[in-house]
Amino acid sequence: MIRYIIKRLLWMIPIILGVTVIVFLLMTFCPGDPAQIILGSTATQADLEAMRVELGLNQSRLVRLATYMNDVFLHFDLGSSWITKVDIASTIADRMPRTLILAVVTLLIAYGLGIPLGIVAATHQNKWQDHISMILALIGVAIPNFWLALLLIIVFSVNLGWLPAMGVGTGIAGLKYYILPGLSNCAGALANCARQTRSSMLDVIRADYITTARSKGVPERSVIYKHGLKNALIPIITQMGTTFGRLLGGAMIIETIFSLPGMGEFIIDAVNNRDYPVVQGGTIVLAIAFSIAMLIIDLLYAAVDPRIKAQYSAAGKKRKKVKANG
Amino acid sequence: MAKEMKKEESPFLQIKDLVVEYKSDDQIVHAVNGVSLNLGKGRTLGLVGETGAGKTTIAKSIMRILPDVGAKITGGEIFLDGRNVLELSETEMRKIRGNTVSMIFQDPMTALNPVQRVGDQIAEVVRLHNDEKVNPEKRAKEMLEIVGIPAERYYEYPHQFSGGMKQRVVIAIALACNPDLLLADEATTALDVTIQAQVMDLIGELQKKYNTAMILITHDMGIVAQVCDDVAIIYAGQILEYGSKEQIFDYPTHPYTIGLFGAIPSMSGDEMWLHPIDGLPPDPTNLPEGCPFSPRCQYASDMCRKDGIGFHMTEDGHQCRCCRIEEIKKMKREEDQK
Amino acid sequence: MASVTMTKTASPKVKRQSEFARVMKQLSKNKIAMAGLVILIIECLLAALAPLIMPYGYAEMDLTQTFATPSLTHLFGCDDMGRDIFSRVLYGGRFSISIGILAVLISVVIGMIIGALAGYFGGMTDNILMRFLDIVQAIPGMLLMIVISAVLGPGFVNTIIALSVSNIPGMARMLRAQMMKERDNEYIEAAQSINCSKMRIIVSHLLPNCLSPIIVQATMGVAQTITMAASLSFIGLGVQPPAPEWGAMLSAARSFIRQAPHLVIFPGLAIAITVLALNLLGDGLRDALDPKLKN
Numbered sequence: 001m002i003r004y005i006i007k008r009l010l011w012m013i014p015i016i017l018g019v020t021v022i023v024f025l026l027m028t029f030c031p032g033d034p035a036q037i038i039l040g041s042t043a044t045q046a047d048l049e050a051m052r053v054e055l056g057l058n059q060s061r062l063v064r065l066a067t068y069m070n071d072v073f074l075h076f077d078l079g080s081s082w083i084t085k086v087d088i089a090s091t092i093a094d095r096m097p098r099t100l101i102l103a104v105v106t107l108l109i110a111y112g113l114g115i116p117l118g119i120v121a122a123t124h125q126n127k128w129q130d131h132i133s134m135i136l137a138l139i140g141v142a143i144p145n146f147w148l149a150l151l152l153i154i155v156f157s158v159n160l161g162w163l164p165a166m167g168v169g170t171g172i173a174g175l176k177y178y179i180l181p182g183l184s185n186c187a188g189a190l191a192n193c194a195r196q197t198r199s200s201m202l203d204v205i206r207a208d209y210i211t212t213a214r215s216k217g218v219p220e221r222s223v224i225y226k227h228g229l230k231n232a233l234i235p236i237i238t239q240m241g242t243t244f245g246r247l248l249g250g251a252m253i254i255e256t257i258f259s260l261p262g263m264g265e266f267i268i269d270a271v272n273n274r275d276y277p278v279v280q281g282g283t284i285v286l287a288i289a290f291s292i293a294m295l296i297i298d299l300l301y302a303a304v305d306p307r308i309k310a311q312y313s314a315a316g317k318k319r320k321k322v323k324a325n326g
Numbered sequence: 327m328a329k330e331m332k333k334e335e336s337p338f339l340q341i342k343d344l345v346v347e348y349k350s351d352d353q354i355v356h357a358v359n360g361v362s363l364n365l366g367k368g369r370t371l372g373l374v375g376e377t378g379a380g381k382t383t384i385a386k387s388i389m390r391i392l393p394d395v396g397a398k399i400t401g402g403e404i405f406l407d408g409r410n411v412l413e414l415s416e417t418e419m420r421k422i423r424g425n426t427v428s429m430i431f432q433d434p435m436t437a438l439n440p441v442q443r444v445g446d447q448i449a450e451v452v453r454l455h456n457d458e459k460v461n462p463e464k465r466a467k468e469m470l471e472i473v474g475i476p477a478e479r480y481y482e483y484p485h486q487f488s489g490g491m492k493q494r495v496v497i498a499i500a501l502a503c504n505p506d507l508l509l510a511d512e513a514t515t516a517l518d519v520t521i522q523a524q525v526m527d528l529i530g531e532l533q534k535k536y537n538t539a540m541i542l543i544t545h546d547m548g549i550v551a552q553v554c555d556d557v558a559i560i561y562a563g564q565i566l567e568y569g570s571k572e573q574i575f576d577y578p579t580h581p582y583t584i585g586l587f588g589a590i591p592s593m594s595g596d597e598m599w600l601h602p603i604d605g606l607p608p609d610p611t612n613l614p615e616g617c618p619f620s621p622r623c624q625y626a627s628d629m630c631r632k633d634g635i636g637f638h639m640t641e642d643g644h645q646c647r648c649c650r651i652e653e654i655k656k657m658k659r660e661e662d663q664k
Numbered sequence: 665m666a667s668v669t670m671t672k673t674a675s676p677k678v679k680r681q682s683e684f685a686r687v688m689k690q691l692s693k694n695k696i697a698m699a700g701l702v703i704l705i706i707e708c709l710l711a712a713l714a715p716l717i718m719p720y721g722y723a724e725m726d727l728t729q730t731f732a733t734p735s736l737t738h739l740f741g742c743d744d745m746g747r748d749i750f751s752r753v754l755y756g757g758r759f760s761i762s763i764g765i766l767a768v769l770i771s772v773v774i775g776m777i778i779g780a781l782a783g784y785f786g787g788m789t790d791n792i793l794m795r796f797l798d799i800v801q802a803i804p805g806m807l808l809m810i811v812i813s814a815v816l817g818p819g820f821v822n823t824i825i826a827l828s829v830s831n832i833p834g835m836a837r838m839l840r841a842q843m844m845k846e847r848d849n850e851y852i853e854a855a856q857s858i859n860c861s862k863m864r865i866i867v868s869h870l871l872p873n874c875l876s877p878i879i880v881q882a883t884m885g886v887a888q889t890i891t892m893a894a895s896l897s898f899i900g901l902g903v904q905p906p907a908p909e910w911g912a913m914l915s916a917a918r919s920f921i922r923q924a925p926h927l928v929i930f931p932g933l934a935i936a937i938t939v940l941a942l943n944l945l946g947d948g949l950r951d952a953l954d955p956k957l958k959n
Contacts, residue, residue, distance in 0.1 A: 018799035023811060030815050125395060142940035144891045146898050147914060147932030154925045206393070208436040214391045215431075216451040216499065217423035220416075230441050249806020253895050257918070267807070268899050271814040283811055287802045305441055306483040 004312040005299070012291050019287045020072060020280075024065050027276045037274050038082045068280075078281035083273050088281040091266065096285065098168060099262035102251045105175075105182035107244065110189035115229075115236065117190075118197020123224060125202060133194060140191025145250045149184035149257045156180060166259035181254045188250070189243045196239050200232040207231070233304050241297045245290060337364040338407060338539050339388070339507055345401035346383050346392065346563075353611045357383045359563040359618075360402070365556075367506065368537040372550040372571070374586070375560035376607055381543040382432070384560075385509040388541075389423050406507070425455040428500040429509040430529075434493035434517075438484040445470065445480030448498050455503045469498040473528060490521040497525065501532055508533070508540045514549065526553060547586070551575060559583050562608050562618035568637075569644035579646040581623045581654060617648070625654050690952035697948020703941035711757030720748035722755035722908045733926055740930040743913075744920055749927065752908035753934045759820070759909045760938065764890040767827035768882050774828070775835025776871070776878070782836070783843025784866050790840070797833045805830050809892060813901040823902040827889050838881055842874040876953035880946055887942035894935050910935050 035051035036043070043051075056064055071077045078088035121133040157165035157180070169177050204210065205228060213227045214220075252264025259265070263282055270278035302309040346358040358380045365371050373381045386392045387399055390411065404411040406426065411419070428451075431437040439447060448469050449462035456462070467477035473494040484492055493513070500508060510529065514522040530553060533540055542554060550557055550571065557574040559567040559582065567580040578584045585603035605622040608614055617635045620626040629649060637645040648654070691697055710717065720726075726746040734741040740749035778797075782790040800808065809830040816822035846852065847870065855865050894911030896902030903909040905916060910931040917927035 014795075015799055015802050018796075019802050022799060023803075026811060026815050031817050138940060138943060139936075141943055142887075142936045144894055144911075144932065144935050144939075146895060146911075147928070147935065150914065150918060150921060150928045150932070154921060154928065158922055158925070208431060208433060209439040211386075211391055211393075212431060212437045212447075212496070212499070213439065213450075215389055215423055215429045217420045217425060217454050218450065219420060227439050227442070231439070245804040246806070248804040249809075252806060252810070253899055256899055268810065271810055272900055274814075279811060279814060283803060283807055286804060286807055290804050291802050307440060307485045310483075310485065 001302070001309070001313055005295070008295050008298070012288070012295075015291060016284065016288055017069070017073075020069060020284050021065065023280050023283045024068055025061065027280055028061050028064070030274065030276055032274055034082065034276065072281075072284065078284075079277040081270070081275050081278050083270075083275045088278055092263065092281065092285050095262050095266050096289070098260060099248070099251055099255065099264060100289070102178055102181055102185065102255070102260065102262060103244070103247050105178045106186040106189065106247050106251070107240075109182055110186040110193050110243070110247075111236075111240075114190040114193025115197050117194040119201055119224065119229070121194065121198040122201035122205065130198075134198070137191040137194045140187045141195075143187050145185050145188060146253050146257060148187055149180070149254055152180050152184050153257075168260060177258070177260065181251075181258045181260055184257075185247060185250045185254045189247055192239065192243060193236065196236050197232065200235040201228060204228045204232045230304060234301070234308075237297060237301050237304065240300075241294050244293050244297070248286060248290060248293075336405075336408060338367045339363075339365040339541075340405040341384070341388070341402065342405070343402040344384065344387060344399070344404065346380070346387055346397065346399050349396040349398070355610045356613055357397075357563050357610060358387070359613070361560075361563070361565055362402075363558055363565065363568065365507075365539050365541065367539050368533070369555045370533070370540045370542055370553055372554035372557045373541060373543045373560055374545060374547065374550055374557060376545060378607060378610065379560045380563035380610075381560055382511050383563075385429060385511055385541060385543060388507075388509065389427055389429060390419055391423070391429075421455070424451045424499075424505075425503045426505060427507045427509065428503065428505040430493075430496055430500045430511060430513040432512040432515065434489055434496050437496050438492055440484050442483075443481055444484060444487065444495050448495065448502055451499055451502050465502065466498075469502050470495075472501075472532075473498045474524075490517050490525075493517055493521075493525060494528075497529065504536045505538060508538050509543070510540060511543045512545075513542075515544070515546070522549075529553075559586065562610065562613060564618060564647065565645075566619065566648070567644075567646045573641070573644040577640075577644070579640055579644070579651055579654075580619075580648050581625050582619045584654075584658070585622075625650050625657065687949075687952045691948055694948040694951060696944050697952075700941040700944030700948065703937065704945065707757055707938060707941070708761060710754050711761060714751065714754040714758070718748070718751040718754060720751045722752045723747065723906055724751075733924075741924075741926045743916070743927055744924075749913075749930050752913060753910070753930055756908040756910045756913060756931065756934065757938075759903055759907065760890050760893060760935070763820070763824055763827065763893045763903075764886040767824045767831065767889045767893070768885045770824070770828035771831035771835050771885070772878060772882050775832045776839055778832070778836040779839025780843060780866050780871065783840040784847060784862070784870060786844075793836070794840070797836060801833045801837075805834075806892070806895070809896065810899070810901065813896055818901055818904045820903055820907075823893060823896060826896070826902075827892055830892075831885060831889065835878075835881065835885070838877060839874060842877055843870055846870050846873050880950045880953060883942055883946035883949055887939040887946070890938055890942075891935060 033048070034055055034057060035048040038055075039047055039051055052058055056067060059067075068079075071079065076089060078092070080087050081091075117133045117137070121130040124130045153165045156163045163180050164177055165180070167177060168174060205224075209231075210223060210227055213223045218227070251262065252268060254260070255262045255264035256268050263286060267279055267282040267286075270276070270282065302312050341361060341363050344358050344361045345356075348355040348357055361380075361384055363371065373384065375381055383392065383397075388404055388406070388411065390399075392399070399412060402412075406422065411422070414422070438444065445463065445466045448466035452460060452462040452465045456465075463480070467480055470477050470480060475491060475494055475498075479487075484495075487495065497513070508529070513529070514525050517525060526549065529540070532538070542549070544550060554571050557567075557569065557571050558565045559574070559580065561582055567574065567578070567583045574583065578587055582603070588603070603622055608618055608621065614621055614631070616629075616631045616633055617623070617626070620630040623630065627650060635647050635649050637647050638649070638651055639645055640651060714722075724747060726742065726748075729742040729746040729748075730744060740753060742748055743752070778793055782793040803811070809826050812829055813822060813826040816826055852865060852869060855869050860869070893902060894909070894914070897904070897909045897911035898915045900915065903912055905912045913931040914928060917924070917931070920927055
């Protein structure tokens with residue numbers, strides 16, 4: 001198992017290097033002259049030239065890439081913003097936790113409500129509980145998160161004045177700043193989770209081992225939750241990976257609406273201001289966070305399903321055997 | 327011997343006119359249509375019939391574990407030790423399932439929960455039906471040993487077991503609480519022949535030890551000949567012929583039973599070909615009027631196609647749902663003479 | 665089962681036509697899916713015929729009507745420049761629907777090529793392609809889209825490109841998985857045994873059998889792409905104002921959320937209804953195409 005985790009972590013290195021290369025090369029094709037962006041329209045020709053040399057723009061793309069990779073991976077230096085001149089790495093360190101809190105809050109709401117909703121729908125198949133849950137789920141999937149955010153602001157901030165529409169706070173009280181963003185970002189995930197739970201629960205309920213459990217005299221509640229849910233969780237966890245990616249992406253837009261100073265707001269502002277080093281650095285860090293999240297999800301998978309766990313442990317051994325033979 | 331035991335007061339299991347229907351897509355599947363049978367303690371009844379004849383449905387009705395979507399017991403009574411199972415509350419029923427009555431399922435590959443330890447699946451049933459004095463884990467290990475699996479494999483998962491071993495685990499679960507009635511649904515069909523024999527021996531031994539009654543569901547006449555006391559031939563949700571094993575094997579009376587034997591290679595005879603029964607079982611959503619076998623029966627008359635056929639007692643305890651028994655006997659004799 | 669696949673190989677044309685008829689028949693029985701289809705058709709017609717139906721152009725300003733609330737003359741009211749929101753929503757449908765469909769078409773075609781190559785050939789080709797997709801997919805989809813549109817700059821065509829590029833990995837992966845599953849079937853072995861060329865096996869045997877999940881995925885993909893496109897223009901990338909794109913309209917409406925909340929409601933409702941209709945249709949198609957999944 002530990003061997004598997006180490007293997008996965010090692011495998012992340014080439015992936016992240018690849019992400020860096022792709023993002024860096026993409027950004028070099030961005031329209032506009034970086035020197036002009038940094039110095040503004042009033043700069044003289046000589047100043048611009050000097051700035052280009054300072055940025056290394058007179059060198060080839062490959063050399064610039066090598067320098068950047070060297071800075072990022074050997075010195076953990078993501079450079080500084082062209083516009084605000086702040087250090088990118090330390091700004092990210094400030095902002096990343098907020099984005100993660102938002103993602104986790106969203107994930108908790110989505111799965112905390114989505115799974116029970118799906119179970120209710122599955123155990124009452126074709127009854128009113130099922131119909132209502134699935135209609136809600138269909139609507140939830142269809143509503144764009146940024147629209148829901150605006151609607152929630154109108155209702156809860158503008159009209160009722162219950163919750164703040166923007167900003168961040170500190171401590172436990174600060175959590176209230178995450179409620180509206182979390183709610184607006186979770187609708188889609190919640191709906192997808194409910195639908196997935198329903199369909200995999202329906203599959204599982206028909207399985208032979210559920211009949212076996214009933215035939216043992218297991219109470220219906222335990223049949224559903226102990227025998228059914230654990231098996232139904234497997235496809236739900238699979239879907240969690242894609243969901244988490246979407247939540248991270250969705251969080252970016254939600255952050256700009258609620259002026260929540262997280263990674264998303266940082267990157268989107270940078271895109272609009274053509275502050276490319278920030279975009280590069282932010283993307284790389286988010287890719288790392290995403291990869292780690294995927295690893296955690298895969299481990300969750302193994303925790304639920306002994307067959308997957310056996311596969312993970314076997315994978316390491318097999319490699320060794322093949323190498324010994326070959 | 328068989329006749330002596332039959333004269334007990336009220337039998338342990340008594341099914342009267344059981345009717346079960348499945349509803350799906352506005353169609354009604356008539357799975358079981360008026361089945362009645364009796365079974366005493368320690369005896370074994372074979373339910374024989376083709377796939378889809380309603381054998382499993384009968385067994386599941388006894389335990390009331392029919393799928394909740396669509397399946398419904400629409401008529402009849404099932405008495406277990408004098409109590410009507412169909413009138414019990416869900417809580418009372420739970421005490422019966424796995425304890426008084428237990429079932430061995432058809433497909434060992436899917437009958438075990440893939441994410442639960444094998445031992446825990448046995449221990450669960452023990453825990454549910456015993457007080458704290460019994461240590462479920464200890465009993466589960468004991469059961470593993472009884473079915474021939476080393477106790478240390480308690481902590482493994484089903485995917486680490488072979489098909490035969492999984493079936494042994496299923497049997498261990500079924501026998502863990504020493505049930506009074508065991509329902510074995512094609513318990514050995516999914517297994518190799520050698521393992522089949524082992525498993526049947528095992529069940530037989532345990533049955534003798536605890537005086538368990540058993541319903542053996544199968545389409546394998548060989549196994550029926552080996553272990554059953556009584557046999558019921560099921561077709562389209564009805565019992566067509568019912569009697570002791572000797573009666574059914576030596577004097578098959580119903581044309582369907584005769585056909586079934588014709589479809590089995592006989593080792594003693596010098597026949598060149600098997601005699602399959604022409605046609606297919608009827609569509610259970612649209613059963614023929616009269617005798618359900620009439621469309622395939624070479625002896626069918628107009629009367630067979632019109633009215634429901636009652637049982638005719640041919641000799642003590644041997645019943646046959648056919649109105650042309652005498653004619654068929656005569657015709658058969660003539661055929662044999664040729 | 666075996667005989668079915670055999671006929672499929674023997675006469676793919678005849679088989680597919682009857683298959684198409686069967687699917688349509690199945691689909692037409694599904695009332696919910698048909699409702700989705702009808703909504704979509706009405707929406708497309710309204711968007712296409714907007715100039716004929718609407719008395720106002722999408723850019724026509726009437727400063728006397730600034731922030732007019734919904735009324736008989738302006739069904740959905742007017743925005744900060746006195747433009748009729750109903751007209752703008754209808755014209756906006758042109759952008760959103762065409763972006764959604766075009767972006768998905770492009771990503772399906774390219775994804776199909778990549779997926780088919782990887783899935784059929786396996787080995788080295790598969791390895792290289794999949795590792796590349798691993799890298800691209802390590803970037804969350806929305807972020808990838810933002811980065812690409814930052815590079816390409818705003819605009820209708822650039823938005824389509826950005827959206828299709830970020831959809832490709834998912835499509836390719838799905839097709840590859842499907843190919844791998846189909847590849848091991850016996851009818852492919854049969855085709856190989858009669859010396860079919862690889863190209864022929866892929867195009868005339870494998871692809872048709874992988875079509876069902878692609879159609880379903882594509883229908884759902886259009887829905888998702890429409891939301892993504894709106895998100896892009898909402899944050900100032902993608903299609904730019906004054907074009908009446910739904911996301912761009914919402915973005916503009918954000919500044920007036922206190923004075924005129926009705927500006928926020930209708931463009932969002934348009935997105936939600938379109939996405940809902942597409943999802944309903946997609947669900948229905950999945951049920952019709954794959955009877956095994958039903959119930």
